Amino acid sequence: METVTLSSAHDKPRLDETLLSFARTHQLPPRAVQAIDLALEEHLTNVFNYGFEPGGHPQVVVRIDQDPDGLTVEISDNGKPFNPLEHPEPDVNLPLVQRPIGGLGIHLIRKSVDQLAYRHEAGRNILTLCKRLAN
Amino acid sequence: MDIKKIVTGNTHELLVAGRIDGPGANQLEEEILASIRNGGQNVYVNLSQASFLCSAGLRVLLQYWRQMKQKQGLLQATSPTPEIDAVLTTSGFRDMLVEKR
Numbered sequence: 115m116e117t118v119t120l121s122s123a124h125d126k127p128r129l130d131e132t133l134l135s136f137a138r139t140h141q142l143p144p145r146a147v148q149a150i151d152l153a154l155e156e157h158l159t160n161v162f163n164y165g166f167e168p169g170g171h172p173q174v175v176v177r178i179d180q181d182p183d184g185l186t187v188e189i190s191d192n193g194k195p196f197n198p199l200e201h202p203e204p205d206v207n208l209p210l211v212q213r214p215i216g217g218l219g220i221h222l223i224r225k226s227v228d229q230l231a232y233r234h235e236a237g238r239n240i241l242t243l244c245k246r247l248a249n
Numbered sequence: 250m251d252i253k254k255i256v257t258g259n260t261h262e263l264l265v266a267g268r269i270d271g272p273g274a275n276q277l278e279e280e281i282l283a284s285i286r287n288g289g290q291n292v293y294v295n296l297s298q299a300s301f302l303c304s305a306g307l308r309v310l311l312q313y314w315r316q317m318k319q320k321q322g323l324l325q326a327t328s329p330t331p332e333i334d335a336v337l338t339t340s341g342f343r344d345m346l347v348e349k350r
Contacts, residue, residue: 123271148301148332155270155303206341215312218304218340225339 115179121172123162129154129176136178146185146245149226150178153243156219156226157189157198165193165239184228184246190238197232198223198241252280261289266298269306278309281324285313290322297328302336314345 116136118129133154137147158174166172174191201220204213224230229244250267261284269277277294284292294310296302310326317324326345329337337343 126270151301152303152336155301159271159303159305206339208341210311210314210342210344211318213311213341215308216304218307222304222336222339 115177117178118176120158120174120176123158126155126158129158133178136180140180142180142185143247146247149245150185150187150243153223153226154187154189156223157241157243160196160198160219161189161191161193161239165191165196167194180247184244184248187243188240189243190240192238195234196239197234199230199232250276252276254280254284256284256287256289259288259290260293261287261291262293262295264295264298268301269299270301270303271305273301274303274305274309277306278313281309281313285317285322290317292317292322292324294324294326295328296326296330296333299330299333302329302333304340307336307340307342310342310345 116132118132120126120129130151133147133151136142154176161174162172170193172191172193174189177188179186198220204217204221206221223243226245227243228246231242233240250265250269250273253264255262255264263277263280263284265277267273281292292313310324314324326337337345
């Protein structure tokens with residue numbers, strides 16, 4: 115298991131490097147790594163952009179692990195309580211001229227991973243992503 | 250992320266190499282805006298060397314696709330890699346794709 119702590123979006127390259135290193139060590143299929151990479155980017159963007167008041171002190175912890183089922187990533191943050199699973203799905207069938215700008219981040223997270231779970235515990239939002247490694 | 254621009258008359262092709270993440274999307278937006286300011290009527294965002302595209306990048310593409318359409322211009326994404334193509338399809342943005350000219 116690898117653990118990375120982030121206090122701002124500027125720490126993201128360190129997380130990217132940790133994910134890549136974990137993937138190389140465990141010989142993970144690129145498809146799974148790309149999916150988790152995208153889900154992490156989307157979720158962390160939301161956490162840092164919307165999860166804290168100005169002057170807040172983000173503490174985001176990302177844990178990356180592998181088990182027989184697949185790749186599991188847990189992201190916990192000390193931001194405002196927010197359950198992304200309750201966010202409504204966008205209508206991706208609307209013509210482009212009618213599509214709202216924005217709102218796709220959580221949709222891409224949902225479509226990238228095989229399992230998604232949220233809980234709020236001890237003052238922290240905890241989102242768990244699972245991506246199966248076998249087709 | 251690196252963006253090379255090829256200008257032919259009022260057609261601007263932006264060759265994007267690397268990750269279109271949050272900062273990358275800001276950079277892409279700046280280049281699209283520069284093309285518009287410099288008279289670009291047809292703007293093609295070539296994604297053949299882009300390794301990653303997230304919703305921030307999608308937002309930039311949609312915003313300026315719409316703006317160009319309103320001005321009777323054109324913005325299209327072209328030649329996506331399979332990974333990027335999957336993101337464009339999942340988000341319903343496939344309409345924006347054209348065949349590589």
